[in-house]
Amino acid sequence: MNRERKKIGLMLALIIITFCGCQNDWKSAFDTQLAELGHRNWIVVADSAYPSQNSKGITTLVTGESQTEILTYLLQQIELSPHVRPKIMFDQELAFVTDQDAPGVGSYKEDLNRILGSSEVAEMSHEQIIEQLDRASEMYKVLILKTNMTIPYTSVFINLDCDYWSEDKEKQLRSVMGKAE
Numbered sequence: 001m002n003r004e005r006k007k008i009g010l011m012l013a014l015i016i017i018t019f020c021g022c023q024n025d026w027k028s029a030f031d032t033q034l035a036e037l038g039h040r041n042w043i044v045v046a047d048s049a050y051p052s053q054n055s056k057g058i059t060t061l062v063t064g065e066s067q068t069e070i071l072t073y074l075l076q077q078i079e080l081s082p083h084v085r086p087k088i089m090f091d092q093e094l095a096f097v098t099d100q101d102a103p104g105v106g107s108y109k110e111d112l113n114r115i116l117g118s119s120e121v122a123e124m125s126h127e128q129i130i131e132q133l134d135r136a137s138e139m140y141k142v143l144i145l146k147t148n149m150t151i152p153y154t155s156v157f158i159n160l161d162c163d164y165w166s167e168d169k170e171k172q173l174r175s176v177m178g179k180a181e
Contacts, residue, residue: 034078043158094154
């Protein structure tokens with residue numbers, strides 16, 4: 001009897017969560033944090049095995065959703081924001097993972113290419129990216145959106161850059177400043 005009540009209670013909770021949209025709480029949390037994030041902050045769309053990190057500047061949101069859904073939403077929101085643009089990186093190891101090793105990776109790579117379109121993407125070894133992320137988290141916030149992805153080396157790393165000030169403008173400014181001294 002008690003066990004049946006627990007089952008019914010759990011089923012009702014799942015129904016309420018499904019219909020009230022609570023499963024999308026990560027979206028409102030992300031949208032709030034995106035307004036706060038800026039140049040030099042990082043966002044990681046991580047696979048399900050990505051470790052929970054201890055650094056003070058790192059926040060992890062468990063989304064329970066697919067990697068491609070999260071990445072699509074995130075990139076759309078960044079595109080709409082006037083203050084940041086994404087510098088996208090992913091593990092160069094991904095290019096060497098085959099469907100024989102990890103079923104579904106080929107389809108994921110096609111989806112990733114479709115989502116990223118003509119975006120500039122840098123590929124680096126997983127360890128190099130993690131080192132950069134660790135260094136950045138000492139001074140800047142890092143937001144990790146953990147997905148339900150179960151294919152290795154699929155995490156997408158986004159280093160945010162200023163959208164209204166380009167690297168060329170910065171170089172030009174530094175050049176002018178050097179002449180003024």
